[in-house]
Amino acid sequence: xxxxxxxxxxxRMPGASVKVSCKASGYSFSDYxxxxxxxxxxxxxxxxxxxxxxxxxxxxxxxxxGRVTMTMDTSISTVYVELSRLTSDDTAVYYCTRxxxxxxxxxxxxxxxxxxxxxx
Amino acid sequence: DxxxxxxxxxxxxxxxxxxxINCKSSQTxxxxxxxxxxxxxxxxxxxxxxxxxxxxxxxxxxxVPDRFxxxxxxxxxxxxxxxxxxxxxxxxxxxxxxSNPYTFGQGxxxxxx
Numbered sequence: 001x002x003x004x005x006x007x008x009x010x011x012r013m014p015g016a017s018v019k020v021s022c023k024a025s026g027y028s029f030s031d032y033x034x035x036x037x038x039x040x041x042x043x044x045x046x047x048x049x050x051x052x053x054x055x056x057x058x059x060x061x062x063x064x065x066g067r068v069t070m071t072m073d074t075s076i077s078t079v080y081v082e083l084s085r086l087t088s089d090d091t092a093v094y095y096c097t098r099x100x101x102x103x104x105x106x107x108x109x110x111x112x113x114x115x116x117x118x119x120x
Numbered sequence: 121d122x123x124x125x126x127x128x129x130x131x132x133x134x135x136x137x138x139x140x141i142n143c144k145s146s147q148t149x150x151x152x153x154x155x156x157x158x159x160x161x162x163x164x165x166x167x168x169x170x171x172x173x174x175x176x177x178x179x180x181x182x183x184v185p186d187r188f189x190x191x192x193x194x195x196x197x198x199x200x201x202x203x204x205x206x207x208x209x210x211x212x213x214x215x216x217x218x219s220n221p222y223t224f225g226q227g228x229x230x231x232x233x
Contacts, residue, residue: 061221106160110169
């Protein structure tokens with residue numbers, strides 16, 4: 001079955017960077033885009049961007065341009081999101097999620113989430 | 121950016137009754153060439169990631185009970201649960217995938233009355 005297994009919780013100081021991983025299994029890794037969506041405590045959902053495991057092409061939300069980097073390691077079916085220059089507003093659960101179609105950006109499978117806390 | 125505004129913010133419905141959640145888009149999310157609305161609905165239970173319920177505004181995902189249905193017209197969309205079950209208690213989100221950034225509504229919390 002399709003699974004997206006994310007790395008554990010992280011705590012960072014303001015100004016630092018964080019890198020979260022997402023290991024995919026149960027499907028052909030190269031066939032589906034992987035997106036990152038975050039959710040601040042008690043808040044709604046926010047799309048950060050996506051990466052294509054077939055070639056590594058990325059598409060980021062304008063809001064995060066210059067601060068977010070999505071990468072992958074096809075040998076271990078894992079994608080990563082790195083967010084730099086963290087502030088307290090970046091405290092959130094970060095989810096990786098699979099694109100259902102690779103053309104239309106809606107999401108059928110989700111990781112369990114990785115809590116990132118930014119605090120001094 | 122396309123802003124999705126859901127109403128109400130919270131809703132309490134009796135078991136077995138109908139629940140209706142609305143989502144209004146600030147811009148069209150209709151592809152005239154495809155004649156499809158680029159709108160999805162998700163269910164999120166506490167401590168869990170979202171679950172995709174509906175895409176193309178009205179196409180139910182495999183395994184989603186048929187008491188869930190979606191509809192839309194113009195810039196107004198509706199998620200309907202025809203007969204509320206206890207396991208439907210959750211927060212529901214709409215999402216547009218028409219244009220970058222791909223935005224979500226603020227969520228509607230559904231509870232049992």
